[in-house]
Amino acid sequence: MIRGWYTGASGMNAQQYRLDTISNNLANVDTAGFKKDVTVTKSFSELLLRRKDFDGVYENPFGSADAAPIIGKLGVGVETNENFTDFSEGSLRLTNTSTDLALHGKGFFAIQTPDGERYTRNGNFMIGKEGILETKDGYPVLGENGIIRLEDDKFKVNEDGIIVTKDNEVVDRFKVVRFDNERYLKKQGNSFWYETETSGPAHIAEGFERPQFIQNYMETSNVNVVNEMVRMIEVNRAYEANQKTIQSQDSMMNTLWNRVAAVHR
Incomplete structure (x- = not known):
């Protein structure tokens, strides 16, 4: 009992x-x-x-047998x-805000934080006072050439993540990463993840691994x-x-x- x-x-x-x-x-x-x-x-x-009774073996014409009957399993x-x-993809919500981006497919935005590089699916960004594209918590968003800087919100992002100004000048391309075993990423809060030994290091998504960028939309929770x-x-x-x-x-x-x-x- x-x-x-x-x-x-x-x-x-x-x-x-x-x-x-x-x-x-x-x-x-x-x-x-x-x-x-x-x-x-x-x-x-x-x-x-x-059962405790009749424990042991007994001899019979066909050899020995266990005399302790099995009651069952507990x-x-x-x-x-x-x-x-x-990590299934959440639905997309239209915001009509140029700094909002959604990823269609697997992959993560790269964010610079005091704890090192962190990764997120939250594309709800804004332009900070210094013209830096940031998360709502003030962490810079990374492109493949470093921190992304923009003069204003009159920019376009194509499906590959290339940022183009209103004067058709290329600013940078968003740094999007993938992992060999994304299931083993660890959560840190603020919708951030960081790599572990089991997940493997982050690598830049290229080709078929790279997700599609959708501007003016935001990925919602998959709950x-x-x-x-x-x-x-x-x-x-x-x-x-x-x-x-x-x-x-x-x-x-x-x-x-x-x-x-x-x-x-």
Whole structure:
């Protein structure tokens, strides 16, 4: 019965992790370029139960056999295996703002931050006081020749990410990167990601790897509110079921203790 407590508690912990992830997804449903997280759980190894009586082997005309019958298997709970990011593309929203850009296809904008180069799908940019193209948090957007500088917002961006002024002068081309294993990128906040050993280093996207640039549009979050609310209801029901399991185990243990105490009086 004590094992039942731990089994129920492990289930509650796993559902709490799922609830935290879903809550974060819902909190960022209006964050441009946000990618939802998905929690994956796995079960602990099952225990194979055998009877204690008649343990050992016995001889028969066809050789030896195990005399301890198998009762069955017992699960001992679950644990959170990992949280991974779903990088599926969000829908595009028309903004009619020239500094807003969306990427159609895989790839990330490169941003210069005090912590080093970071990567994002959030193309909701603006032109700063010094004529630098920046994120809403004031971090410079990088082109292949460095920080992108613009005189005004009268510029065009073609499908390849080349920036052209109103006088048809080429300013730069957006630096867009890809990773060998983008699933293993780490989130940093502000819709930023950074590379890890598992994801591999960033490399500039060229050719078929390069996404299509769409100006005057912004990529929205890929969070589906209805699906996340359904998952939240499932988590609450599963959490309550595990909670009732612990309560039932506690009630049975209490009954056992009372009866044992009554016998020994």
